Amino acid sequence: MPGPPVVRIDLGSGAPAYAQIVAQLRALLVSGALAAGTRLPTVRQLAVDLGVHHNTVALAYRTLAEEGWLELRRGRGAVVVERQGPRASSRAQEEFSRRLEGLLAKAAADGLSPKAIVREFEALGRKLWKGKTP
Template sequence: MTATVRIDLDSGDPVWRQIADQVRAALVSRRVKPGAQLATVRELALDLGVNHNTVAEAYRQLAAEGFLQLERGVGALVLDREAPRPPAAEQERFARRLKLLLAEARAAGVPVAALRKTIEEVL
């Protein structure tokens, strides 16, 4: 059993990144704990209706970030990963992305209260 992943083909950003993002979110929030087994690339691919290479690309990304350990014949193992010390430039980059997303949401008419609610829901 893994995190239920939802794919939006009209999203604009690639499917493999959507998968990586959502699985990462599940791992960071500890909804899936270290030691657990994720779905195999083919399982998840079949579930999502995409090619297994697409899922494999997402898994490789997470493995490169230190979240997963991939092994042939075994599958994807969730590692215990402590948060790194990000450089200030990296933090600034996230700050920019956050500002832009909030601006886009407000431009779309999403009320500020709704945004706050979602934020508090995460932290």
């Protein structure tokens, strides 16, 4: 039986390390790959794996805890909890729309074809909603 899925970050990507950790763990949480009850690696363990300071991982965990994904307790660790997502706000909708537009434009500017972009989108969609809301 495998341990929890691994996180890999890309230093030198511009994006802050803690934000990359948050983004990747959130993807695993949304997809259900990290189900309620799962215990995450300790902040120090994951920090060593990624080559960053444990406070950087701690900040990522705290961010996810504030979103309702994790429960954090000293001495125990980080555990995934049941979570009822919020209702979609128009704020979130607009934010998503603008960020997606920027991302697609950047991809096109970098030479990715519309076909390749659509393919990637569909692949990620299957990955994220793997049997959740088909």
